[in-house]
Amino acid sequence: MSVSAVLAILVGVLVAGGVILLLERSLTRVLLGAVLLGNGINVMILAMGGVAKNAPIIGQSAKGDQNDPLPQVMILTSIVITFAMTAFLLALAYRSWQLQGHDEVQDDVEDRLVATRREAEELEDTGADADLEAAEDARAAVEETPSPDDDAALTRDA
C-alpha cells in the first residue's frame, strides 16, 4: 500500500498541533486541539484508503481503478461525531465561563488537597513555637476550605 507524502505530513502537522493545544489550560484551546486532532486522524483514515483513484461508482470508472469508499464513509461518521463533541465542549466552556469568569480546566480535587496538606506540613516543620498557631490554622484550612483562591466556585456550589 502506498500513501501520499502530502497527506502523511498533513496528518503529522495536524496531530502535533492538536496535542500541543490539548495540553493548554484554557478549555477553548483544548477544544480547538480536539478539533485539530480529530481532523488529523480523519486525514489519516483517508490516507489508509491508498493513493487517489477514480470515484467508486459503477459505470463511471473501471473496477480496478476505483477508490476504496469505506474510509470515506468512516470519516463521514467521525466528522458527525466530532461535530457533536465540538458543540458540547463549546457549551461546557461557555457554562464554565458563566460560572467562574474563565474557562480554565481546574486542578483535580485530590491534587489540591495534597498540595495544601504539604504546605501545612512544611509550615509545621519549619515553624518554631511562634509558628505553631499558624500551623494549626493551616491544618484547619485543609479541613475546611483548602485554597480559597481557586476554590470559590466549588464552595459556592456546596
Next chain:
Amino acid sequence: MSTAALVPLPVVLPLIAAGVKFAIGPRLPKLHRAISVGTLSAVLLVAVLLLVAADRHGPQVAAIGDWRPPVGIVLVADRLSALMLLISAAVTLCVLIYSYGQGSADDEEGLPLAVFHPTYLVLSAGISNAFLAGDLFNLYVGFEILLVSSYVLITLGGTASRIRSGTTYVIVSLLSSLLFLAAIGLVYGATGTLNMADLALKLRELDPNIRLVLELSLLLAFGIKAAVFPMSAWLPDSYPTAPAPVTAVFAGLLTKVGVYAVIRTETLLFPDDDRVAAVLMVVAFLTMVVGILGAVAQTDVKRMLSFTLVSHIGYMIFGVALGSRLGLSGAIFYAIHHITIQTTLFLTAGMIERVAGSTSSEKIGGLAKTAPLLAILFFLPAMNLAGIPPFSGFIGKLALIQGGAQDGSWLAWVLVAGSVVTSLLTLYAVGKAWSRVFWRSPRVAMPSAAADDAAGGSGSPNDVRGATLGGRDIARGGAMPRLMTAATAALVVLGLAFTAVAGPLTDLTDRAAGELRTRSTYVEAVAPGTVVRTADGSTEGPPVRLPADFDRTSSDAGDPFSGRIPGATALPPRPSSGGRVEQQGVGASEIERGAP
C-alpha cells in the same frame, strides 16, 4: 422468528423510546415512566432470550440491512455479549427505578428529568451497541453513543462542581475516542477490513511487530475507558460529583464496557502474544494495588468507592492476561459480579447522602440507629466486594487465583499475592467506612458536622454534595423513598443470588470462556462457510483454511500459555494482490474448523 432477529432490539428499542420521550416533552409523567420502564424491561427480556439462544445454538448474528460481512455491519450476540447485555439490562432497569424514586422524592417532575430519562435510554442503547458490535467501527460508534450521553449525564444541572469534574471526564474520554479512531484507521490500513471475524483471520497474516502496534494502540484506547492504572486518574475525580443514579450506572457499566472491549481484543483479535500478556499482568497488578491504596486514604464514601472501582478493574485485567479458560471464565464472572456490586454500593452511597446530608465519613456517624435497613444494604455488598467467603466476590477471586496458580509463572504468582492483599485492603477500606458511617456513636461525629453547618454548609472539596438530578442540594434527613430502597434491595438480592446460582453461572462463564478461546465458532457464525460478497462483484474468493492453532482449546488441560503459539508458524499464503479493495474478497470464504 429466529432469535437472530432479536439481536438489534437492545440497541433500537431504547433509541426509539428516547425519541418518543423527547417528542412528548415534559408532559404526562406517568406515560414517561411507562415508556422507560417498559423499554428497559423489554431489553431485559430480549437479553434473556439471546443468552438462552447463544448458549444453546451458538452466536446469534444479525447482518444489518442484509449486507453480508465483511462489508456490512453485523451485530453478534455470543455467550459473552449476551451475558454482559443481560446483566447491564438488569442493572440499568434497577437504577432507573431508583432514579424515579429519587426524582419523585425531590419533587423534580419538571425540567431536569425531561433531559435525564431520554439520555439515560440513549446511554443504555450505546452500552448494548458496544456489547453487540461485531465490527470495530460499530464498536466505536457504540462507544460514542454511550460517551456523548454520559457527558450530558455527568454535567446534569450544570452546577460548578459538575462542570469542573465533567470537564476532566469529557476531555479524557474524548482523547480515548480519538486514540481508538486512530487505531481503527491503522487496523484498516493494515488489513483492509474492520469486521472482527474477518480481522481474526487477517491479522494473522501481518508482520508480528505491526500486529503488536495495532494491539497496543487498541488496548491503550480501551485501557483509558476501563480506567486501568496509568490511565485511571480521571475516574475518582470525575465520578463522585454526578447524581447518585448516574454515578452508579457509570461505575457499574461504563468501565466494564472498556473491560469487555479488552477481552474481545485479547481473545478474538490478538490471542497469541506473550509480551502483551506480561504487560497486562504488570498493569493489572499496579491497578489493583495503587487503586486500593487510594481507597484506603479516602474519607468520603463516594470517593472511596471510586478508588475501589479502579482497583477491582485490575482483577478482570488479570483474568484476561492469563488468557487461559479458567482465567477468562474468572474475569467474566468477576465482571458480572462487579457490575452489580459496585452499582449497588454507589446507590447506597446516594441514600447515605440523603439520610445524613453528606457522604464524608468524618462528618456523619451512627446511621445504624436512624437507618438500620440502609446499614444492611451497605454492609452486604461491601462484604461482597471485599470477597468474604459465601459471597460472589469470593467465588470470582477464587477462580482468578486458581487461574493464576494454574498458570504457574512467577508473574502470575505475584498477581495472586497482589489480589489477596487487595482483597484484604478492600475489606479494611469498606469496613472502616461502614463502621464510621453506621457504627460509631453519633456524638463523636456530629460536632464537626454541626460546625460545618454553622459555617454555612461550605464543605471541604472532599465533600461531594448536590446529589439531586437537577443539581440542587438535597433535603436532609428525609424519609427514605420506598422506590429507592426497593431498587437498591433488588440489586443487593441480585448480588446475593450470584452465590445461590454460582454453580450454573460458573458453568456458563466457563462455556463463554471456552467459546472465546475457540475463535472459529465466532468466525463461522459471522461468516458461515458460504460465499462472501467481494468488492469486485465476483462471488468467489480463495478458501481460507484455519490453521490448527487458530483455536486454543487444545491447551486447556495443561499449561494455559502453551496454546499461545506465535501465529507466524502456520500462516495461510498471503494474497498476492497489492490493492486494498481486492483484498476484501479474501474474507472468510470457506472456513474449515482446524482439527486440534
